[in-house]
Amino acid sequence: MIPQANIMPEMETEMVDGPVIQLKNVFKSFGNNNVLKDFSLDLNKGENVVVLGKSGSGKSVLIKCIIGLIKPDSGTVTVLGENIPDLNHTDLDKIRAKVGFLFQSNALYDSMTVRQNLEFPLRRHRANMSKSEIDNLVIEALTNVGLAHTVDMQPSELSGGMKKRIALARTLILKPEIILYDEPTTGLDPITGREISSLMCELAKKYNTSSIIISHDLNCVKIVANRIVMLIDGKCYAQGNYDDLKNSNDKQVQQFFQ
Amino acid sequence: MKLTVLRNFLNETGDISRFTGRFFAEAFKPRYEFAELLRQAFFVGYKSLPLVAVTAFIMGLVITIQSRPTLVEFGAEAWLPKMVSVSLVREIAPVITALICAGKIGSGIGAELGSMKVTEQIDSMEVSGTNPFKFLVATRVMATTLTIPILAVLADTVSLYGGYLGANIHGVVSWDLYWNQVFDTLAFSDVLPSVLKTFFFGFAIGIIGCYKGYNSNKGTEGVGRSANSAVVVSSLLVFILDLLAVQIIDILRLT
Numbered sequence: 001m002i003p004q005a006n007i008m009p010e011m012e013t014e015m016v017d018g019p020v021i022q023l024k025n026v027f028k029s030f031g032n033n034n035v036l037k038d039f040s041l042d043l044n045k046g047e048n049v050v051v052l053g054k055s056g057s058g059k060s061v062l063i064k065c066i067i068g069l070i071k072p073d074s075g076t077v078t079v080l081g082e083n084i085p086d087l088n089h090t091d092l093d094k095i096r097a098k099v100g101f102l103f104q105s106n107a108l109y110d111s112m113t114v115r116q117n118l119e120f121p122l123r124r125h126r127a128n129m130s131k132s133e134i135d136n137l138v139i140e141a142l143t144n145v146g147l148a149h150t151v152d153m154q155p156s157e158l159s160g161g162m163k164k165r166i167a168l169a170r171t172l173i174l175k176p177e178i179i180l181y182d183e184p185t186t187g188l189d190p191i192t193g194r195e196i197s198s199l200m201c202e203l204a205k206k207y208n209t210s211s212i213i214i215s216h217d218l219n220c221v222k223i224v225a226n227r228i229v230m231l232i233d234g235k236c237y238a239q240g241n242y243d244d245l246k247n248s249n250d251k252q253v254q255q256f257f258q
Numbered sequence: 259m260k261l262t263v264l265r266n267f268l269n270e271t272g273d274i275s276r277f278t279g280r281f282f283a284e285a286f287k288p289r290y291e292f293a294e295l296l297r298q299a300f301f302v303g304y305k306s307l308p309l310v311a312v313t314a315f316i317m318g319l320v321i322t323i324q325s326r327p328t329l330v331e332f333g334a335e336a337w338l339p340k341m342v343s344v345s346l347v348r349e350i351a352p353v354i355t356a357l358i359c360a361g362k363i364g365s366g367i368g369a370e371l372g373s374m375k376v377t378e379q380i381d382s383m384e385v386s387g388t389n390p391f392k393f394l395v396a397t398r399v400m401a402t403t404l405t406i407p408i409l410a411v412l413a414d415t416v417s418l419y420g421g422y423l424g425a426n427i428h429g430v431v432s433w434d435l436y437w438n439q440v441f442d443t444l445a446f447s448d449v450l451p452s453v454l455k456t457f458f459f460g461f462a463i464g465i466i467g468c469y470k471g472y473n474s475n476k477g478t479e480g481v482g483r484s485a486n487s488a489v490v491v492s493s494l495l496v497f498i499l500d501l502l503a504v505q506i507i508d509i510l511r512l513t
Contacts, residue, residue: 069381093387107382110373124387 019078020045020178020210021066026075028061035061036072037234041212043178048204048211050221052256053231059214060104062231063180066212067101068092080177097125100171100179100209104186106163108155108170115151118142118170125174141169144203161192165199172203179204181213185220197223218257230256277469284389285396294397302363302398303405307412309362310355314413317354318346318420326428335429339439342421347444351413352452353500356459359406360492364467367398368488371471372481380472395472399464406460407453414452455503459496466492 021043028036035058043049053059064070065077068084077084079095087095108117118138122129129137142148145165155163164184171179184200185193197220204211204224215221221228222242230238230245230253238245238253246257322342329335371394374380383390418440425431470488474480 064381067385069384089389096385096387101382101385103378103382105377107378109379109382110377111370120383120388121386 018045019043020080021212022076022078023062023066024076024078026062026065026077027073028058028065028070029073034234036065039075039231039234039236041229041236043210043212045210046208048201048213048224048226050213050215050225050228051231052216052221052228055216057231058234059231060182063101063182063212063214066180067096067099093125097174098177100174100176102164102167102171102179102181102184104182106155106167108163108167110155112155113151114142114147114153114155114158114166117155117166118173121170121174137173141173142166144172144206145169145199161188161196164188164192164196168196168199168203172207175207177209179209179211181211181215183214183216185215185217190219193217193220194223196220200224216256273473274466274469277472278465280391281396281399281465284392285400289392291393291397294393295400298397298401299405301366302359302401303408306359306362306405306409310358310409310413311416313354313358314351314417315420317350318342318417319424320420321345321350321417322421322424323427326425338425338429339421339431339436340443342425343418343440343443344448346417346421347414348448348452349500351417352410352456352459353496355410355413356406356456356463356496356500357493359402359409359460360463360496361489363402364463364488364492365485367402367464367467368470368474369481369485371395371398371468372474372484373478375472375474376477376481391472395468398468399461402464402467403457403460406463407456410456410459411453414449451503451507455500458499458503462495462499463492466495 019042023039023041026036026039039062051059051062061070065072066079066084071085080098082091082095109120115138118141119134122134122137138151139148142151145168147162147165150158150162150166158166185196188196201224213224225242227239227241228245229236232252238248238250245253248254322338325341326338329338329341380390383393422436425436467488470484474484
């Protein structure tokens with residue numbers, strides 16, 4: 001029996017225009033390893049959904065299916081009304097301009113300065129922007145994460161937390177409608193982890209974004225989640241808010257909250 | 259066991275062929291990454307210039323010193339500039355340039371793209387609306403294909419200068435006599451095929467380095483392996499291409 005807890009009431013009030021991301025019956029396997037088995041999920045506008053699951057349970061595969069980096073074997077992945085597996089490169093790029101992706105390893109380009117890292121998506125998606133407009137956006141994005149002074153530094157000169165903030169600034173620079181976070185606090189100390197989690201909430205409010213956050217850091221989950229989806233055995237095993245799931249009697253769910 | 263090795267070899271060959279096919283399918287379609295191409299050409303060409311020049315100079319000097327005693331034995335010391343210039347321009351300078359570049363550039367590309375792959379930078383580029391194959395692979399392969407021939411011509415010149423100094427260590431050959439003999443000996447059919455084959459060397463070094471890096475896996479260990487196998491495979495390919503080039507030149511009676 002799959003326990004389906006109630007969604008938080010305050011989140012329901014934020015739901016407008018239906019789901020911005022809708023996954024229906026998604027299957028994905030690598031050889032004999034069936035990672036996603038009939039996985040379904042809706043993300044509503046303005047909502048922060050955390051996908052919680054064990055390492056290797058397919059959480060990263062899930063968000064890579066959403067952004068089109070991995071093609072699911074079957075099922076539909078609808079983002080802002082478009083089925084991602086059916087899109088050609090040009091249309092996929094248009095969707096990607098509206099969806100930010102924060103990688104687990106930050107994925108800052110080593111050979112570029114912080115400024116060039118932030119300019120990179122702008123030069124691709126906003127080719128007609130002037131130099132001064134780009135400069136203003138770069139400074140605004142860096143100010144948002146409190147690191148305006150690092151603009152001419154190399155990624156190798158930054159600490160783990162600073163790299164995460166810069167990666168977040170790069171994700172936000174195109175003002176995406178949706179942000180996908182792949183383990184945003186992994187590898188950070190608890191204090192920096194909390195800072196990053198609070199920053200995510202603050203920026204989500206400021207830019208009115210919807211987010212899917214992949215995590216198994218309960219401190220982060222508690223701060224950012226409107227709703228938690230538990231990915232167990234390739235399926236959406238349970239969902240609900242933090243307290244519902246924490247008080248669940250289901251053994252598999254309880255394992256995460258002990 | 260032997261069958262597995264053969265299967266792996268054929269699989270790898272097939273994958274490299276597909277990768278090369280993808281290069282031709284994508285490299286010449288817009289959007290063109292001129293800025294990145296220039297940046298890569300700077301790194302591949304300009305940054306390799308001192309190493310190639312020093313190696314070519316030493317090779318010119320050494321080949322001349324080593325060849326001299328044999329020619330002296332036959333009383334043909336005066337032919338030293340002729341013999342040295344043909345061997346340097348036709349074979350030694352292009353192949354040494356290609357091998358130096360396979361070591362320096364091939365390993366660099368393999369390691370750089372490999373680490374970009376394992377740290378998700380390639381995925382990040384794709385998410386940012388950039389075709390990473392065009393931005394990373396096409397530019398690097400074009401840069402190696404276009405700059406290695408230039409380096410080879412430079413290596414020809416510097417090695418011939420090394421040859422001049424080598425000829426003057428035990429004997430006396432005037433500057434004018436040396437260069438007159440060199441240009442008298444060298445024909446268009448010596449220089450053109452030797453430069454042409456360096457385009458293929460450059461292409462092979464670029465495509466193998468990119469293939470190994472782009473398909474790197476297994477974390478940091480995989481990055482090291484990519485860099486290493488990029489050097490080994492591209493160096494081997496340089497020799498195979500050289501063998502083919504010599505055969506073709508011979509068949510066409512260009513020598």
